[in-house]
Amino acid sequence: ETGVTQSPTHLIKTRGQQVTLRCSSQSGHNTVSWYQQALGQGPQFIFQYYREEENGRGNFPPRFSGLQFPNYSSELNVNALELDDSALYLCASSFRGGTYEQYFGPGTRLTVT
Amino acid sequence: GDSVTQMEGPVTLSEEAFLTINCTYTATGYPSLFWYVQYPGEGLQLLLKATKADDKGSNKGFEATYRKETTSFHLEKGSVQVSDSAVYFCALKQAAGNKLTFGGGTRVLVKP
Numbered sequence: 001e002t003g004v005t006q007s008p009t010h011l012i013k014t015r016g017q018q019v020t021l022r023c024s025s026q027s028g029h030n031t032v033s034w035y036q037q038a039l040g041q042g043p044q045f046i047f048q049y050y051r052e053e054e055n056g057r058g059n060f061p062p063r064f065s066g067l068q069f070p071n072y073s074s075e076l077n078v079n080a081l082e083l084d085d086s087a088l089y090l091c092a093s094s095f096r097g098g099t100y101e102q103y104f105g106p107g108t109r110l111t112v113t
Numbered sequence: 114g115d116s117v118t119q120m121e122g123p124v125t126l127s128e129e130a131f132l133t134i135n136c137t138y139t140a141t142g143y144p145s146l147f148w149y150v151q152y153p154g155e156g157l158q159l160l161l162k163a164t165k166a167d168d169k170g171s172n173k174g175f176e177a178t179y180r181k182e183t184t185s186f187h188l189e190k191g192s193v194q195v196s197d198s199a200v201y202f203c204a205l206k207q208a209a210g211n212k213l214t215f216g217g218g219t220r221v222l223v224k225p
Contacts, residue, residue, distance in 0.1 A: 004156075006156075031211075033211070033212065033213075035213075040217075040218075041217055041218070042117075042202055042204075042215030042216050042217045042218050043157070043202070043213070043215050044215075045212035045213065045214070048211045048212065050211075055211055056210070056211040056212060058212065090156055090157065092157075092213075101159060101162070102159075102213060103159070104149075104156040104157040104158070105156050106155055106156040107155075107156045
């Protein structure tokens, strides 16, 4: 069974740029959630995707957007990067209809300079 | 809204000591409760969970009991090892919801 994978591992961007982060779900999972974890803090929910549609969103501005593909993989896009966007971005997959446990990937460390 | 509060770290212990990390929550209804662990440079791993009041979750020597009356889910381990050094996160999820709400995390350092 393949776990959740994320790419890239690390990324450095300049303020104002755009970034795309990628996530592959664990085999058999149909739901993907994205979280932002600032240094020294707990993860904060950004949004969730199910059946290729956004299925819930946290307190993040519209410049944070996402996609889910037919194979359940997902992308997180962030436009107009700000310094405060520097964080570890975590993807979690789960199976809607089951126990709904979320399994996390290793994360992408984004640094905005 | 829902919230989770954890004791602040770091918690520094000697090997074979007893570990307790306090976690309390504020939420309506009967959420499921979780403990996740994050080792250095890695993502989150589910450590244990409880889905209803008085349930006890356990895994790898760690235990936590869902206490509805005190809205708590404290994590305990009787004898820690150096390999238990990590950041521990308490979290909750509403039955009808789709997100995990996390506490701020507690860093644990176990010294030989």
